[in-house]
Amino acid sequence: MPTDTVKKSPSLAEYAYGEIKQLIQNGTYLPGSKLVTQDIANRLGISRTPVVAAVNRLAAEGYADSIPQQGTFVKKLSVKMIRDILELRLMIELYSVDAVIRNMVFDTEAVQELRSAVEGYRNIGPRDYNKAMEVECNFHHIIIRLAENAEILRVYRTSRCIETTYQMYRMANMELATVQNAYQEHEKIVELLEAGNQDAVKTLLEKHIRLPLNMLDWLVSTGRPLGNLSL
Template sequence: MTQAAGQDESLLDYALREIKARIQNGTYPPGTKLSTQEISDSLGISRTPVVAAINRLVAQGVAEAIPRRGTIVARLNGRQIKDMIDVRRMIEEFSIPLAIKNLDFYPNILQEMQEVTEYFTDNELSDYTVFANLDTKFHQLFVSLTGNQQLMNLYEMNWSVGALFYMYSVSKMPLSRHVKAFNHHKEIFAALLSKNEEDLREKITEHFGMIYDSIEWYESQVNSMEK
Protein backbone atom coordinates (compact mmCIF):
# COMPACT_ATOMS: atom_id res chain seq x y z
CA MET A 1 0.00 0.00 0.00
CA THR A 2 1.31 3.44 -0.94
CA GLN A 3 1.68 5.79 2.01
CA ALA A 4 1.14 9.52 1.63
CA ALA A 5 4.09 11.83 1.99
CA GLY A 6 4.83 12.79 5.58
CA GLN A 7 4.37 16.35 6.77
CA ASP A 8 8.12 17.03 6.89
CA GLU A 9 8.96 14.90 3.85
CA SER A 10 9.78 16.44 0.46
CA LEU A 11 8.15 15.03 -2.67
CA LEU A 12 11.58 13.83 -3.79
CA ASP A 13 12.09 11.88 -0.56
CA TYR A 14 8.53 10.56 -0.80
CA ALA A 15 9.07 9.31 -4.35
CA LEU A 16 12.44 7.82 -3.41
CA ARG A 17 10.96 5.98 -0.42
CA GLU A 18 8.06 4.57 -2.41
CA ILE A 19 10.15 3.40 -5.37
CA LYS A 20 12.63 1.71 -3.03
CA ALA A 21 9.76 0.02 -1.19
CA ARG A 22 8.38 -1.31 -4.48
CA ILE A 23 11.77 -2.69 -5.44
CA GLN A 24 12.13 -4.25 -2.02
CA ASN A 25 8.72 -5.94 -1.99
CA GLY A 26 9.03 -7.23 -5.55
CA THR A 27 6.56 -4.88 -7.25
CA TYR A 28 9.50 -3.68 -9.37
CA PRO A 29 11.80 -6.71 -9.62
CA PRO A 30 15.27 -6.44 -11.20
CA GLY A 31 15.03 -5.59 -14.90
CA THR A 32 11.73 -3.70 -14.57
CA LYS A 33 11.51 -0.44 -16.51
CA LEU A 34 10.84 2.51 -14.21
CA SER A 35 8.16 4.57 -15.95
CA THR A 36 8.12 8.11 -14.61
CA GLN A 37 4.54 8.62 -15.80
CA GLU A 38 3.23 5.43 -14.20
CA ILE A 39 5.00 6.16 -10.93
CA SER A 40 3.92 9.80 -10.78
CA ASP A 41 0.31 8.80 -11.52
CA SER A 42 0.30 6.12 -8.82
CA LEU A 43 1.80 8.50 -6.25
CA GLY A 44 -0.38 11.44 -7.22
CA ILE A 45 2.55 13.80 -7.74
CA SER A 46 4.21 15.47 -10.73
CA ARG A 47 6.91 13.79 -12.80
CA THR A 48 9.65 16.20 -11.64
CA PRO A 49 10.33 14.65 -8.19
CA VAL A 50 9.94 11.16 -9.68
CA VAL A 51 12.60 11.88 -12.31
CA ALA A 52 14.89 13.26 -9.60
CA ALA A 53 14.29 10.17 -7.44
CA ILE A 54 15.06 7.80 -10.31
CA ASN A 55 18.24 9.73 -11.12
CA ARG A 56 19.31 9.36 -7.51
CA LEU A 57 18.67 5.61 -7.66
CA VAL A 58 20.88 5.44 -10.75
CA ALA A 59 23.64 7.28 -8.86
CA GLN A 60 23.27 4.81 -5.98
CA GLY A 61 23.46 1.80 -8.28
CA VAL A 62 19.90 0.69 -7.54
CA ALA A 63 18.76 1.51 -11.09
CA GLU A 64 20.52 1.48 -14.43
CA ALA A 65 20.05 3.87 -17.36
CA ILE A 66 19.94 1.95 -20.66
CA PRO A 67 20.36 3.93 -23.91
CA ARG A 68 17.17 4.00 -26.03
CA ARG A 69 15.37 1.87 -23.46
CA GLY A 70 15.06 4.03 -20.37
CA THR A 71 15.88 3.27 -16.75
CA ILE A 72 15.48 -0.19 -15.26
CA VAL A 73 15.90 -1.68 -11.81
CA ALA A 74 19.48 -2.93 -11.77
CA ARG A 75 20.12 -6.64 -11.99
CA LEU A 76 22.53 -7.86 -9.32
CA ASN A 77 23.60 -11.47 -9.11
CA GLY A 78 24.30 -13.37 -5.92
CA ARG A 79 28.02 -12.65 -6.10
CA GLN A 80 27.45 -8.89 -6.29
CA ILE A 81 25.05 -8.98 -3.35
CA LYS A 82 27.53 -11.04 -1.34
CA ASP A 83 30.26 -8.51 -2.12
CA MET A 84 28.06 -5.76 -0.66
CA ILE A 85 27.29 -7.90 2.38
CA ASP A 86 31.05 -8.44 2.82
CA VAL A 87 31.59 -4.67 2.98
CA ARG A 88 28.75 -4.32 5.47
CA ARG A 89 30.26 -7.11 7.62
CA MET A 90 33.71 -5.48 7.61
CA ILE A 91 32.25 -2.13 8.68
CA GLU A 92 30.24 -3.69 11.50
CA GLU A 93 33.23 -5.71 12.73
CA PHE A 94 35.37 -2.56 12.66
CA SER A 95 32.63 -0.76 14.62
CA ILE A 96 32.61 -3.21 17.54
CA PRO A 97 35.31 -1.68 19.80
CA LEU A 98 34.20 1.89 19.05
CA ALA A 99 30.56 1.06 19.73
CA ILE A 100 31.47 -0.45 23.10
CA LYS A 101 33.73 2.48 23.96
CA ASN A 102 30.99 5.03 23.14
CA LEU A 103 28.12 3.04 24.63
CA ASP A 104 27.43 5.40 27.53
CA PHE A 105 27.44 8.51 25.34
CA TYR A 106 24.46 7.57 23.15
CA PRO A 107 21.50 6.58 25.38
CA ASN A 108 19.00 7.62 22.69
CA ILE A 109 20.54 5.23 20.16
CA LEU A 110 20.48 2.40 22.69
CA GLN A 111 16.83 3.13 23.40
CA GLU A 112 15.99 2.88 19.70
CA MET A 113 17.91 -0.38 19.37
CA GLN A 114 16.06 -1.80 22.36
CA GLU A 115 12.71 -0.83 20.85
CA VAL A 116 13.62 -2.66 17.64
CA THR A 117 14.59 -5.84 19.49
CA GLU A 118 11.40 -5.68 21.54
CA TYR A 119 9.32 -5.33 18.38
CA PHE A 120 10.93 -8.48 16.97
CA THR A 121 10.18 -10.33 20.20
CA ASP A 122 6.65 -9.05 20.81
CA ASN A 123 5.21 -9.24 17.28
CA GLU A 124 4.49 -12.20 15.06
CA LEU A 125 6.37 -12.18 11.77
CA SER A 126 3.59 -11.57 9.25
CA ASP A 127 4.84 -8.61 7.20
CA TYR A 128 8.36 -9.19 5.94
CA THR A 129 8.87 -5.61 4.76
CA VAL A 130 8.25 -4.14 8.23
CA PHE A 131 10.69 -6.53 9.86
CA ALA A 132 13.29 -6.05 7.12
CA ASN A 133 13.21 -2.27 7.52
CA LEU A 134 13.65 -2.66 11.28
CA ASP A 135 16.56 -5.01 10.65
CA THR A 136 18.24 -2.32 8.55
CA LYS A 137 17.52 0.30 11.22
CA PHE A 138 19.07 -1.85 13.97
CA HIS A 139 22.35 -2.28 12.11
CA GLN A 140 22.54 1.37 11.08
CA LEU A 141 22.03 2.37 14.71
CA PHE A 142 24.80 0.00 15.74
CA VAL A 143 27.28 1.58 13.32
CA SER A 144 26.19 5.06 14.40
CA LEU A 145 27.47 4.26 17.91
CA THR A 146 30.97 4.75 16.50
CA GLY A 147 30.29 8.48 16.20
CA ASN A 148 32.10 8.37 12.84
CA GLN A 149 29.97 10.14 10.23
CA GLN A 150 32.21 9.12 7.32
CA LEU A 151 31.85 5.49 8.33
CA MET A 152 28.09 5.92 8.54
CA ASN A 153 27.98 7.50 5.08
CA LEU A 154 29.99 4.61 3.63
CA TYR A 155 27.79 2.06 5.37
CA GLU A 156 24.53 3.63 4.25
CA MET A 157 25.74 4.13 0.68
CA ASN A 158 26.72 0.48 0.39
CA TRP A 159 23.70 -0.85 2.24
CA SER A 160 21.19 1.31 0.37
CA VAL A 161 21.93 -0.88 -2.63
CA GLY A 162 22.67 -4.16 -0.92
CA ALA A 163 19.68 -4.03 1.40
CA LEU A 164 17.17 -3.54 -1.39
CA PHE A 165 18.35 -6.49 -3.42
CA TYR A 166 19.09 -8.69 -0.43
CA MET A 167 15.63 -7.98 0.96
CA TYR A 168 14.03 -8.59 -2.42
CA SER A 169 15.84 -11.93 -2.61
CA VAL A 170 15.04 -13.20 0.85
CA SER A 171 11.48 -11.85 0.84
CA LYS A 172 10.78 -14.82 -1.44
CA MET A 173 11.76 -17.21 1.35
CA PRO A 174 9.20 -18.74 3.74
CA LEU A 175 8.71 -16.41 6.69
CA SER A 176 9.62 -19.22 9.09
CA ARG A 177 13.21 -19.09 7.83
CA HIS A 178 13.54 -15.48 9.00
CA VAL A 179 12.38 -15.85 12.60
CA LYS A 180 15.73 -17.00 13.99
CA ALA A 181 17.66 -14.22 12.24
CA PHE A 182 15.28 -11.48 13.38
CA ASN A 183 15.22 -12.71 16.98
CA HIS A 184 19.01 -12.92 16.96
CA HIS A 185 19.17 -9.11 17.24
CA LYS A 186 18.27 -9.50 20.91
CA GLU A 187 21.42 -11.56 21.48
CA ILE A 188 23.54 -8.99 19.64
CA PHE A 189 22.07 -6.19 21.74
CA ALA A 190 22.66 -8.10 24.99
CA ALA A 191 26.31 -8.68 24.04
CA LEU A 192 26.68 -4.98 23.24
CA LEU A 193 25.23 -3.93 26.61
CA SER A 194 27.56 -6.32 28.42
CA LYS A 195 30.53 -4.60 26.71
CA ASN A 196 31.97 -8.02 25.98
CA GLU A 197 33.88 -7.47 22.73
CA GLU A 198 34.61 -11.15 22.13
CA ASP A 199 30.99 -12.17 22.64
CA LEU A 200 29.70 -9.31 20.47
CA ARG A 201 32.09 -10.22 17.67
CA GLU A 202 30.94 -13.83 17.87
CA LYS A 203 27.26 -12.81 17.69
CA ILE A 204 27.81 -10.56 14.68
CA THR A 205 29.78 -13.28 12.90
CA GLU A 206 26.95 -15.71 13.58
CA HIS A 207 24.40 -13.19 12.31
CA PHE A 208 26.21 -12.71 9.02
CA GLY A 209 26.38 -16.47 8.66
CA MET A 210 22.57 -16.43 8.64
CA ILE A 211 22.58 -13.74 5.97
CA TYR A 212 24.95 -15.70 3.72
CA ASP A 213 22.82 -18.82 4.22
CA SER A 214 19.74 -16.88 3.12
CA ILE A 215 21.42 -15.72 -0.08
CA GLU A 216 22.63 -19.24 -0.87
CA TRP A 217 19.11 -20.58 -0.29
CA TYR A 218 17.66 -18.03 -2.69
CA GLU A 219 20.30 -18.76 -5.34
CA SER A 220 19.57 -22.48 -5.09
CA GLN A 221 15.87 -21.79 -5.68
CA VAL A 222 16.62 -19.62 -8.71
CA ASN A 223 19.00 -22.21 -10.15
CA SER A 224 16.47 -25.01 -9.70
CA MET A 225 13.80 -22.99 -11.53
CA GLU A 226 16.17 -22.29 -14.43
CA LYS A 227 16.93 -25.98 -15.01
Protein backbone atom coordinates (compact mmCIF):
# COMPACT_ATOMS: atom_id res chain seq x y z
CA MET A 1 0.00 0.00 0.00
CA PRO A 2 1.44 3.45 -0.88
CA THR A 3 2.55 5.25 2.23
CA ASP A 4 0.95 8.54 1.16
CA THR A 5 -2.52 6.97 1.44
CA VAL A 6 -2.09 5.98 5.08
CA LYS A 7 -3.57 8.45 7.54
CA LYS A 8 -1.70 8.53 10.83
CA SER A 9 -3.95 7.71 13.78
CA PRO A 10 -3.74 9.82 16.94
CA SER A 11 -1.87 8.27 19.85
CA LEU A 12 -3.88 6.90 22.75
CA ALA A 13 -2.68 9.80 24.90
CA GLU A 14 -3.91 12.26 22.27
CA TYR A 15 -7.22 10.41 22.03
CA ALA A 16 -7.63 10.43 25.82
CA TYR A 17 -6.74 14.12 25.97
CA GLY A 18 -9.41 15.03 23.41
CA GLU A 19 -12.09 12.90 25.07
CA ILE A 20 -11.42 14.16 28.61
CA LYS A 21 -11.22 17.77 27.44
CA GLN A 22 -14.59 17.40 25.74
CA LEU A 23 -16.10 15.85 28.88
CA ILE A 24 -14.88 18.86 30.87
CA GLN A 25 -16.16 21.35 28.31
CA ASN A 26 -19.60 19.76 27.97
CA GLY A 27 -20.11 19.67 31.73
CA THR A 28 -19.89 15.89 32.23
CA TYR A 29 -16.93 16.49 34.54
CA LEU A 30 -17.97 19.48 36.62
CA PRO A 31 -15.57 22.04 38.14
CA GLY A 32 -14.08 20.58 41.30
CA SER A 33 -14.71 16.96 40.34
CA LYS A 34 -11.81 14.53 40.66
CA LEU A 35 -10.31 13.04 37.51
CA VAL A 36 -9.84 9.40 38.54
CA THR A 37 -7.53 8.01 35.89
CA GLN A 38 -8.55 4.36 36.28
CA ASP A 39 -12.24 5.23 35.98
CA ILE A 40 -11.54 7.31 32.89
CA ALA A 41 -9.46 4.51 31.39
CA ASN A 42 -12.35 2.08 31.94
CA ARG A 43 -14.75 4.55 30.37
CA LEU A 44 -12.57 5.00 27.27
CA GLY A 45 -11.63 1.33 27.02
CA ILE A 46 -7.88 1.96 27.12
CA SER A 47 -5.05 1.46 29.60
CA ARG A 48 -4.36 3.90 32.42
CA THR A 49 -0.96 5.10 31.13
CA PRO A 50 -2.22 7.33 28.26
CA VAL A 51 -4.96 8.66 30.53
CA VAL A 52 -2.36 9.76 33.09
CA ALA A 53 -0.43 11.55 30.32
CA ALA A 54 -3.63 13.22 29.11
CA VAL A 55 -4.65 14.37 32.60
CA ASN A 56 -1.16 15.79 33.22
CA ARG A 57 -1.39 17.71 29.95
CA LEU A 58 -4.82 19.09 30.85
CA ALA A 59 -3.43 20.24 34.20
CA ALA A 60 -0.50 21.93 32.44
CA GLU A 61 -2.93 23.72 30.12
CA GLY A 62 -5.08 25.00 32.99
CA TYR A 63 -8.11 22.73 32.64
CA ALA A 64 -7.38 20.99 35.94
CA ASP A 65 -5.45 21.42 39.18
CA SER A 66 -3.09 18.78 40.56
CA ILE A 67 -3.01 18.66 44.36
CA PRO A 68 -0.22 16.58 45.98
CA GLN A 69 -1.45 13.51 47.85
CA GLN A 70 -5.03 14.18 46.69
CA GLY A 71 -5.18 13.93 42.93
CA THR A 72 -6.17 16.03 39.94
CA PHE A 73 -9.42 17.99 39.87
CA VAL A 74 -11.27 19.92 37.18
CA LYS A 75 -10.40 23.57 37.73
CA LYS A 76 -12.95 25.41 39.83
CA LEU A 77 -14.23 28.72 38.55
CA SER A 78 -15.07 31.81 40.56
CA VAL A 79 -16.65 35.09 39.56
CA LYS A 80 -13.33 36.88 40.11
CA MET A 81 -11.44 34.33 38.01
CA ILE A 82 -13.85 34.72 35.10
CA ARG A 83 -13.70 38.50 35.35
CA ASP A 84 -9.89 38.45 35.42
CA ILE A 85 -9.74 36.12 32.40
CA LEU A 86 -12.18 38.23 30.38
CA GLU A 87 -10.24 41.40 31.17
CA LEU A 88 -7.07 39.63 30.02
CA ARG A 89 -8.84 38.65 26.80
CA LEU A 90 -9.87 42.27 26.24
CA MET A 91 -6.30 43.53 26.63
CA ILE A 92 -4.83 40.86 24.36
CA GLU A 93 -7.37 41.24 21.57
CA LEU A 94 -7.26 45.04 21.49
CA TYR A 95 -3.46 44.94 21.35
CA SER A 96 -3.60 42.31 18.61
CA VAL A 97 -5.88 44.45 16.44
CA ASP A 98 -3.40 47.31 16.76
CA ALA A 99 -0.55 44.98 15.77
CA VAL A 100 -2.41 43.49 12.80
CA ILE A 101 -3.17 46.91 11.34
CA ARG A 102 0.24 48.38 12.24
CA ASN A 103 2.13 45.47 10.69
CA MET A 104 -0.10 45.51 7.60
CA VAL A 105 -0.43 41.70 7.71
CA PHE A 106 -4.14 41.74 6.90
CA ASP A 107 -3.89 40.57 3.30
CA THR A 108 -6.34 38.77 0.99
CA GLU A 109 -5.48 35.39 2.46
CA ALA A 110 -6.15 36.63 6.00
CA VAL A 111 -9.47 38.16 4.91
CA GLN A 112 -10.55 34.88 3.34
CA GLU A 113 -9.51 32.89 6.40
CA LEU A 114 -11.55 35.10 8.70
CA ARG A 115 -14.56 35.17 6.37
CA SER A 116 -14.52 31.38 6.30
CA ALA A 117 -14.40 31.37 10.10
CA VAL A 118 -17.39 33.74 10.23
CA GLU A 119 -19.48 31.19 8.32
CA GLY A 120 -19.22 28.94 11.36
CA TYR A 121 -21.56 31.26 13.25
CA ARG A 122 -24.48 30.10 11.13
CA ASN A 123 -26.82 27.46 12.55
CA ILE A 124 -25.69 27.57 16.18
CA GLY A 125 -28.50 26.63 18.55
CA PRO A 126 -29.38 28.72 21.64
CA ARG A 127 -27.64 26.19 23.91
CA ASP A 128 -25.11 24.72 21.50
CA TYR A 129 -22.25 25.74 23.79
CA ASN A 130 -19.61 23.42 22.36
CA LYS A 131 -20.12 24.45 18.74
CA ALA A 132 -20.32 28.15 19.65
CA MET A 133 -17.12 27.88 21.69
CA GLU A 134 -15.30 26.09 18.88
CA VAL A 135 -16.34 28.69 16.30
CA GLU A 136 -15.50 31.61 18.59
CA CYS A 137 -12.08 30.15 19.39
CA ASN A 138 -11.33 29.63 15.71
CA PHE A 139 -12.22 33.21 14.72
CA HIS A 140 -10.44 35.03 17.53
CA HIS A 141 -7.34 32.82 17.49
CA ILE A 142 -6.83 33.85 13.86
CA ILE A 143 -6.70 37.51 14.88
CA ILE A 144 -4.24 36.80 17.70
CA ARG A 145 -2.08 34.72 15.37
CA LEU A 146 -1.99 37.52 12.78
CA ALA A 147 -0.48 39.82 15.43
CA GLU A 148 2.67 37.68 15.01
CA ASN A 149 3.58 37.53 18.69
CA ALA A 150 4.16 33.93 19.76
CA GLU A 151 4.21 34.69 23.49
CA ILE A 152 0.89 36.54 23.39
CA LEU A 153 -0.64 33.67 21.42
CA ARG A 154 0.67 31.20 24.02
CA VAL A 155 -0.78 33.20 26.92
CA TYR A 156 -4.09 33.59 25.10
CA ARG A 157 -4.37 29.85 24.52
CA THR A 158 -3.36 28.75 28.01
CA SER A 159 -5.66 31.29 29.71
CA ARG A 160 -8.67 29.64 27.98
CA CYS A 161 -10.35 33.02 27.60
CA ILE A 162 -13.15 31.88 25.31
CA GLU A 163 -13.63 28.44 26.86
CA THR A 164 -14.20 30.11 30.24
CA THR A 165 -16.89 32.37 28.78
CA TYR A 166 -18.92 29.46 27.45
CA GLN A 167 -18.38 27.47 30.63
CA MET A 168 -20.01 30.37 32.47
CA TYR A 169 -22.96 30.36 30.06
CA ARG A 170 -23.38 26.60 30.49
CA MET A 171 -23.18 26.69 34.28
CA ALA A 172 -25.78 29.46 34.42
CA ASN A 173 -27.92 27.60 31.83
CA MET A 174 -28.12 30.74 29.70
CA GLU A 175 -29.18 30.94 26.08
CA LEU A 176 -26.56 32.23 23.67
CA ALA A 177 -26.98 35.41 21.64
CA THR A 178 -28.91 34.98 18.41
CA VAL A 179 -27.02 33.43 15.53
CA GLN A 180 -27.82 36.34 13.24
CA ASN A 181 -26.35 38.88 15.66
CA ALA A 182 -23.16 36.83 16.10
CA TYR A 183 -22.74 36.38 12.36
CA GLN A 184 -23.27 40.07 11.55
CA GLU A 185 -21.02 41.27 14.36
CA HIS A 186 -18.08 39.12 13.30
CA GLU A 187 -18.63 39.94 9.64
CA LYS A 188 -18.40 43.62 10.60
CA ILE A 189 -15.14 43.00 12.50
CA VAL A 190 -13.63 41.54 9.32
CA GLU A 191 -14.85 44.47 7.21
CA LEU A 192 -13.34 47.02 9.60
CA LEU A 193 -10.03 45.15 9.75
CA GLU A 194 -9.93 44.98 5.96
CA ALA A 195 -10.56 48.73 5.80
CA GLY A 196 -7.85 49.39 8.39
CA ASN A 197 -10.37 51.24 10.57
CA GLN A 198 -8.47 50.78 13.80
CA ASP A 199 -10.67 52.81 16.15
CA ALA A 200 -13.95 51.36 14.88
CA VAL A 201 -12.84 47.74 15.03
CA LYS A 202 -11.46 48.20 18.55
CA THR A 203 -14.73 49.78 19.67
CA LEU A 204 -16.75 46.89 18.25
CA LEU A 205 -14.37 44.28 19.63
CA GLU A 206 -14.48 45.83 23.09
CA LYS A 207 -18.29 45.82 23.01
CA HIS A 208 -18.22 42.17 21.93
CA ILE A 209 -15.89 41.08 24.74
CA ARG A 210 -17.56 43.21 27.42
CA LEU A 211 -20.89 41.48 26.77
CA PRO A 212 -20.01 38.38 28.86
CA LEU A 213 -18.46 40.66 31.50
CA ASN A 214 -21.72 42.58 31.76
CA MET A 215 -23.62 39.29 31.77
CA LEU A 216 -21.48 38.05 34.66
CA ASP A 217 -22.24 41.19 36.68
CA TRP A 218 -25.95 40.77 35.92
CA LEU A 219 -25.93 37.14 37.05
CA VAL A 220 -24.32 38.11 40.35
CA SER A 221 -26.51 41.16 40.98
CA THR A 222 -29.77 39.30 40.27
CA GLY A 223 -28.83 36.24 42.29
CA ARG A 224 -29.27 33.87 39.35
CA PRO A 225 -28.18 30.25 39.95
CA LEU A 226 -24.54 29.85 38.93
CA GLY A 227 -24.17 26.07 39.07
CA ASN A 228 -20.71 25.21 40.42
CA LEU A 229 -19.50 28.78 40.03
CA SER A 230 -18.36 30.32 43.32
CA LEU A 231 -18.54 34.00 44.18
